[in-house]
Amino acid sequence: MDFTGRTAVITGAAGGIGRATALRFAAAGAALHLVDRDAAGLAATAEAVSQAGGFATTTTADVTGADDVRDYVQAAVSAHGHIDAFFNNAGIEGPVAPLAEYPIDGFDAVIAVNLRGVFLGLRHMLPVMLEQGSGAIVNTGSLASERGLPGTGAYNATKHAVLGLTRTAAAEVGGAGVRVNAVLPGMIDTRMLRNLAGTITGDLEEGLRFLAGVAPAARTGLADEVAAVVCFLCSDDASFVQGVGWPVDGGALATMSNGSIPEGA
Numbered sequence: 001m002d003f004t005g006r007t008a009v010i011t012g013a014a015g016g017i018g019r020a021t022a023l024r025f026a027a028a029g030a031a032l033h034l035v036d037r038d039a040a041g042l043a044a045t046a047e048a049v050s051q052a053g054g055f056a057t058t059t060t061a062d063v064t065g066a067d068d069v070r071d072y073v074q075a076a077v078s079a080h081g082h083i084d085a086f087f088n089n090a091g092i093e094g095p096v097a098p099l100a101e102y103p104i105d106g107f108d109a110v111i112a113v114n115l116r117g118v119f120l121g122l123r124h125m126l127p128v129m130l131e132q133g134s135g136a137i138v139n140t141g142s143l144a145s146e147r148g149l150p151g152t153g154a155y156n157a158t159k160h161a162v163l164g165l166t167r168t169a170a171a172e173v174g175g176a177g178v179r180v181n182a183v184l185p186g187m188i189d190t191r192m193l194r195n196l197a198g199t200i201t202g203d204l205e206e207g208l209r210f211l212a213g214v215a216p217a218a219r220t221g222l223a224d225e226v227a228a229v230v231c232f233l234c235s236d237d238a239s240f241v242q243g244v245g246w247p248v249d250g251g252a253l254a255t256m257s258n259g260s261i262p263e264g265a
């Protein structure tokens with residue numbers, strides 16, 4: 001894939017899947033505008049991109065704030081002139097608890113980042129791409145976009161909603177040269193998965209083994225394996241791919257049913 005002369009904006013770029021995607025895009029020649037609320041992690045990603053021979057500008061921003069989102073989009077346009085790809089990826093896992101006991105402030109926090117943050121990204125980026133008449137967006141969903149998983153009610157609701165936003169956006173802008181898709185990662189070995197693994201079992205290694213077993217692949221995935229699909233979905237090779245949720249999960253969605261992860265497993 002060749003992104004020479006193109007620009008990609010990535011939220012949640014301070015670590016995990018966002019950082020891996022930044023490095024993938026940079027290796028393919030894209031210039032980057034990286035966004036995260038974690039300023040130190042963001043600087044580390046920008047440095048890694050630079051070490052790899054790429055070019056990245058950054059905005060430290062909280063994706064839950066409409067002004068922050070407007071500002072990172074404007075900063076990206078000012079720095080690069082045009083935006084070809086947008087990875088709308090920042091997210092949090094939130095509390096793990098059954099709905100009957102779910103902390104209400106935790107619910108609000110997850111909605112704010114995973115749903116409002118993704119909406120605001122679309123709200124401010126779509127006008128830029130519509131004016132250009134081109135662009136590709138990938139929102140980060142999850143296998144939780146397609147299944148009910150006990151203990152993750154807020155996360156699950158937001159990841160279902162990300163698919164709803166993706167399909168609606170595709171319907172609205174698909175005729176105007178802009179593509180909007182979602183990537184649905186399965187169990188990917190990042191900070192987020194390690195935190196969940198430790199929380200649900202009380203033992204990190206046991207939790208990781210359990211979560212790996214959800215997929216026929218019988219392993220957790222690498223952030224770079226998600227990044228590869230994000231880059232594909234943003235590339236011209238995916239020119240007729242519109243409005244889909246593309247799993248990167250080692251076969252988990254093909255085989256698991258609702259509730260396959262027992263609460264407190």
Ligand SMILES: NC(=O)c1ccc[n+]([C@@H]2O[C@H](COP(=O)([O-])OP(=O)(O)OC[C@H]3O[C@@H](n4cnc5c(N)ncnc54)[C@H](O)[C@@H]3O)[C@@H](O)[C@H]2O)c1
Pocket residue numbers: 011012013014015016017018035036037038041061062063064089090091092093113117140141142143184185186187188189190191192193
């Ligand atoms: N790791 C997995 O197994 C997995 C599975 C499915 C979906 N996902 C999704 O992938 C995305 C990336 O997660 P990850 O696994 O790389 O985890 P991560 O925690 O390593 O990365 C998430 C990034 O988002 C940033 N972020 C969080 N809230 C923010 C805010 N309000 N404003 C700006 N930045 C914010 C964090 O600082 C962090 O850098 C998330 O949307 C997550 O829900 C991950």
